[in-house]
Structures are given as C-alpha cells and as structure tokens.
Amino acid sequence: MTYFETQHLTKNFGGLTAVNDLSFAVHQGEIFGLIGPNGSGKTTVFNLITGFYPITSGAIVYRGGTIHGLPTWKICKQGIGRTFQVVKPLRRMTVLDNVVTYAFNRSSSKAEAVAKALEVLDFCGLRTRQDQPAKGLTIGDRKRLEIARALATGPDLLLLDETMAGLTPQEQAEGVELIRKIRDSGITVIIVEHIMHVIMNLCDRILCINYGQEIAAGTPLEVANNQAVIEAYLGKE
Amino acid sequence: MNSRPWVLGIIGLLLLAFPFLVPSDYYRHILIISLMWVVIGSSWNLLAGYTGQVSFGHAVFFGTGAYTAGLCVTKLGISAWWGLVLGGPVALLVGLVIGWICFRLRGPYFALATIAVGEIFRLVAIAWRDFTEGMEGILIIQTYRSKVPYYYLALLLAAGCILAIHLVMRSKWGYYFVAIREDQDVAEAIGISTFRYKSLSLMISSFFTGVAGAFYMNYMAFIDPHVVFSLHDVSIMAILVGIIGGVGTLWGPPLGALVMVWLQETFRSSFFGLLPRWVSEAHVLVFGLLVIFVIRYLANGIVGDWAHIKQLIFRSKAASFSTGGDRS
Numbered sequence: 001m002t003y004f005e006t007q008h009l010t011k012n013f014g015g016l017t018a019v020n021d022l023s024f025a026v027h028q029g030e031i032f033g034l035i036g037p038n039g040s041g042k043t044t045v046f047n048l049i050t051g052f053y054p055i056t057s058g059a060i061v062y063r064g065g066t067i068h069g070l071p072t073w074k075i076c077k078q079g080i081g082r083t084f085q086v087v088k089p090l091r092r093m094t095v096l097d098n099v100v101t102y103a104f105n106r107s108s109s110k111a112e113a114v115a116k117a118l119e120v121l122d123f124c125g126l127r128t129r130q131d132q133p134a135k136g137l138t139i140g141d142r143k144r145l146e147i148a149r150a151l152a153t154g155p156d157l158l159l160l161d162e163t164m165a166g167l168t169p170q171e172q173a174e175g176v177e178l179i180r181k182i183r184d185s186g187i188t189v190i191i192v193e194h195i196m197h198v199i200m201n202l203c204d205r206i207l208c209i210n211y212g213q214e215i216a217a218g219t220p221l222e223v224a225n226n227q228a229v230i231e232a233y234l235g236k237e
Numbered sequence: 238m239n240s241r242p243w244v245l246g247i248i249g250l251l252l253l254a255f256p257f258l259v260p261s262d263y264y265r266h267i268l269i270i271s272l273m274w275v276v277i278g279s280s281w282n283l284l285a286g287y288t289g290q291v292s293f294g295h296a297v298f299f300g301t302g303a304y305t306a307g308l309c310v311t312k313l314g315i316s317a318w319w320g321l322v323l324g325g326p327v328a329l330l331v332g333l334v335i336g337w338i339c340f341r342l343r344g345p346y347f348a349l350a351t352i353a354v355g356e357i358f359r360l361v362a363i364a365w366r367d368f369t370e371g372m373e374g375i376l377i378i379q380t381y382r383s384k385v386p387y388y389y390l391a392l393l394l395a396a397g398c399i400l401a402i403h404l405v406m407r408s409k410w411g412y413y414f415v416a417i418r419e420d421q422d423v424a425e426a427i428g429i430s431t432f433r434y435k436s437l438s439l440m441i442s443s444f445f446t447g448v449a450g451a452f453y454m455n456y457m458a459f460i461d462p463h464v465v466f467s468l469h470d471v472s473i474m475a476i477l478v479g480i481i482g483g484v485g486t487l488w489g490p491p492l493g494a495l496v497m498v499w500l501q502e503t504f505r506s507s508f509f510g511l512l513p514r515w516v517s518e519a520h521v522l523v524f525g526l527l528v529i530f531v532i533r534y535l536a537n538g539i540v541g542d543w544a545h546i547k548q549l550i551f552r553s554k555a556a557s558f559s560t561g562g563d564r565s
Contacts, residue, residue: 050426076428084426090419092485101412105428110409153427 081155289418302450328447374461483538
C-alpha cells in the first residue's frame with residue numbers, strides 16, 4: 001500500500017491552472033523534497049493536501065483512504081501536520097500556551113497536553129522561551145515554534161513549508177538537525193524549500209515542479225543535474 | 238500576585254455585606270443593575286474578547302431571556318421565576334441557530350450580521366402582538382418589595398458567571414477559543430473545528446445573557462421590545478462594558494459594568510440634579526467620546542492596560558510597561 005500519494009491532482013483558480021495533473025508518491029519514513037521556482041505551485045500543493053483549498057480534480061490518498069474533500073481540522077486529526085510559510089504563532093499567548101493549545105489535538109486532559117507540550121518544547125529547543133509571549137520571539141524561534149506546533153498535534157506526516165527561509169547559516173544547520181531528529185522519531189516529512197544545500201542534505205527523494213507540473217523527480221543528485229531543472233531555475237543558455 | 242486571593246476575599250465580603258452597610262434603595266438598585274451588567278458584559282467578552290467573534294447583537298439573547306420570563310406569566314400562567322430556569326436554555330437555542338447562520342461569515346461581516354439579527358428580533362417583537370403584546374409590553378407583579386433578595390440573586394448570578402468563564406478559559410475549550418481569536422487558519426490546521434468551538438462559545442455566552450434577561454424581567458417587572466431588544470441600550474452597552482473594562486480579561490467586564498452603569502446613571506439624573514435637564518440627553522455623545530479615548534489611549538481597557546495606568550498615575554520607573562491581561 002502506498003503511504004501517501006496524489007493522483008492527477010489539478011487545481012484551477014479561474015483561468016489559471018496552479019497545479020496541473022500532478023502525481024507523486026511518498027514512502028513512509030522518508031524525507032521528500034518538493035522544489036520549484038517561485039510561483040510554481042508548491043505551497044498550493046500543501047494547501048490542497050491540508051484542505052485549505054478544494055481540489056479541482058484528481059485524488060489525494062493517505063494511508064489507504066482518500067482525504068480530499070475533508071475539512072482542514074479533520075485532516076489534522078488524521079495525522080497530517082503542517083507549518084505555514086509565513087509563520088503564524090498565536091501572538092498573544094505565551095510560547096507554552098501556544099504549544100499546549102496544539103497538543104490538545106491528541107490529549108484527553110490538560111495535564112496530558114501540558115506534559116506533551118513541554119516534551120515538544122524540549123525537542124525543538126524552545127524550553128527556555130516558554131514563558132515569553134509568542135509575538136516577541138526572534139524569527140528563528142518563530143520558525144521553531146511553527147515546527148513545534150505541527151509536532152504537538154501528533155502528526156504521522158509533516159508538511160514543512162520553507163521553514164529555513166530567513167535563517168542564519170548557524171540556525172539553518174540547527175534546523176537540518178531538528179528535521180533529521182523528527183524523521184528519526186518515525187515521522188514522514190514532505191519539505192518545500194528554496195535553500196538548495198538544505199534540500200540536498202536532507203532529502204531522500206525530490207520532486208521538482210514548474211507551472212504546477214512535474215519536470216523532474218529522483219534522488220537529489222539526479223534532480224540537481226537534470227537539464228530541465230537547471231533551465232527552470234536559471235533559464236536557457 | 239499573592240495579594241490576589243486577599244483582594245478578592247475582601248471585595249467578596251464587602252459585596253455580601255453591602256445591603257446591610259448601605260440602607261439606601263437607590264444605591265442598592267444601582268448595584269443590582271451593575272451586577273446584571275457584569276453577567277452580560279462577561280458573556281459578551283467570552284464570545285468577542287476571548288473567541289474574537291464581535292457581536293453587536295447581544296440584545297437578542299437578553300431580550301429572549303426577558304421575554305421567556307414574561308411569556309411564562311402571560312402565556313403559560315406560571316411564575317416569571319421559571320424564566321430564570323428557562324431563559325438561559327431558550328437563549329442558548331436561539332444562539333445556536335444564529336451561530337449556524339452567521340458563523341459562515343468572518344470578522345466585520347459577522348459583526349454586521351449580528352446587528353441585522355438584533356434588529357429583526359426587535360421588529361418581530363413589536364409586530365407579533367398576539368404573542369408578545371407588541372409595544373404595550375409585558376407587566377408583571379414583583380415578588381418582593383425589598384431590593385435585598387434581588388441583590389443577592391444578582392450577586393449569585395454574577396459570581397456564577399465569572400466562575401464559569403474562569404473555569405472554561407482554563408480548560409481545552411478556553412485554549413481553543415483564544416486560538417480561534419488569534420488565527421482561524423491555524424486553528425483549523427491544528428485540528429480545531431472552528432465552527433463547533435465558535436458555536437460552543439456563543440452558546441455559553443447566550444445562555445448567561447438570557448439568564449440576565451430573565452432576571453431583568455423579574456426585577457423590573459416591565460419589559461417592551463424597545464427596552465430589552467435595544468441596539469444602543471443593550472447590544473452597544475455590552476460592547477462598551479467590555480472594551481472599557483478590558484476585552485479578553487476576566488475582570489475587565491465586571492469593572493467596565495460598574496463604570497458604565499455609574500456613568501449612565503450620572504447622566505440620566507443630570508449629575509444627580511446638579512446640572513440642567515438637557516445634560517441627560519448627552520449621554521450617548523459622552524459614551525462615544527469615551528470609546529474614542531479608550532481606544533486611543535487604553536486599547537486594552539482599564540484592566541488590560543492596568544500596568545500602563547499605574548505607571549501614568551504613580552510615575553514610577555519600576556512599573557513595567559507590559560500589556561498585561563490574562564493571555565491577551
């Protein structure tokens with residue numbers, strides 16, 4: 001059984017086709033990279049998977065069942081967590097309260113949610129910030145909180161949308177480490193990223209899209225040397 | 238922080254002893270009305286302050302509760318006190334239906350829809366004379382001539398409402414309400430059915446507002462559509478109580494209720510007869526100016542900006558410039 005796949009996924013916004021007949025499969029336990037130039041439809045794919053937009057046609061299959069058409073919150077309950085490209089902390093809550101809120105997704109009591117939240121804060125290296133209001137965090141810590149949110153909901157499949165953008169090289173290295181740790185804990189990861197050395201370091205397999213269509217797929221090395229990918233990013237000679 | 242239980246205890250004792258300390262029926266009446274507004278303001282704040290769904294239509298629930306109590310007498314021939322039992326559930330059901338319709342809208346559109354619903358209820362209550370007696374209103378006979386029983390009942394309702402909201406806000410529901418206020422997309426993405434939890438918040442809010450309405454019928458013994466379904470005397474007043482005290486804080490609306498009822502009474506009586514009669518007509522103007530002042534200088538209300546106010550008053554450099562308030 002395929003763990004996760006999209007079948008002929010298509011999304012039209014009026015006359016614009018943002019995602020066009022896109023099919024790809026993700027295996028359990030891998031880190032799957034989704035790359036492409038600006039405006040190629042990567043974030044739209046995430047919004048389709050998580051039910052923020054209804055799909056136009058095709059199918060999204062997760063653990064043997066179709067999930068397209070479900071409301072966003074039910075998709076989260078099924079075990080798909082996501083981060084947002086533009087970080088969205090619950091601004092007027094403390095860091096701990098943020099993560100406690102997220103942890104209620106799979107907790108039956110408040111004590112359980114708090115325990116889970118503290119565990120996630122430790123995991124993401126945010127424990128020292130727990131009593132700060134979320135709006136006062138640095139961008140690096142906000143990105144961590146974004147990941148902490150998705151983790152605290154107890155996902156099986158995690159969608160990371162440009163979690164490294166705007167970070168210093170030092171913070172990026174820490175981020176790569178964190179994502180590896182997440183994978184090693186048994187969570188499958190789909191990652192959208194522009195920073196190439198991060199993608200090349202992390203991913204088991206990569207799908208490159210442009211204008212919402214697949215242009216290349218394979219291991220990082222294969223994709224990086226693919227002529228169509230180079231042309232999409234840099235243009236033709 | 239440790240002084241808090243003491244302060245609460247002393248305020249509680251003073252409130253319990255109030256009818257014995259102050260024999261004047263006039264001041265007892267002011268405090269009874271204030272306590273009723275504590276209930277309405279706190280209920281409004283649960284929905285608007287904590288859950289972020291600003292309602293301009295809380296008169297619907299207040300009026301529904303009041304009319305439930307009134308109709309117990311005129312239609313069922315039972316005591317209006319049954320309204321205290323039935324008013325909350327009936328208002329809750331009305332809230333459920335309104336939420337089902339209006340929660341499809343977000344932000345300002347939701348607020349506009351609640352204004353419309355409020356006006357619909359008022360106009361229907363005027364027009365449906367067979368059922369509501371129309372503009373003649375409903376007149377009942379008060380059970381007690383003394384203010385004291387009403388005072389303790391109002392105190393019980395206010396304390397119960399504040400305690401209930403306090404407990405809700407410490408639970409999963411409270412966290413989810415604030416998450417919805419902060420970002421509905423995030424709330425959905427972390428597994429919250431925003432529709433379900435917005436409806437829950439509205440149900441609690443409309444329940445307590447309905448109970449307050451039923452209390453009003455029993456206490457004042459007369460209602461008509463313009464009084465209990467009023468846009469500016471109930472719906473807008475609920476908002477003023479909330480924002481002047483502090484939106485999204487537990488103690489903001491109770492404080493706001495005291496301030497607003499006292500201000501309203503000061504104007505209604507033309508500063509207790511010290512100023513000419515026309516001053517009483519100016520209260521809407523003054524409320525408007527007050528709102529502008531609060532939004533400009535104390536955006537988080539008296540409780541929410543308490544640290545700021547302390548700093549202004551005492552000019553103390555030690556006072557921190559935090560935004561204060563619980564989770565706001």
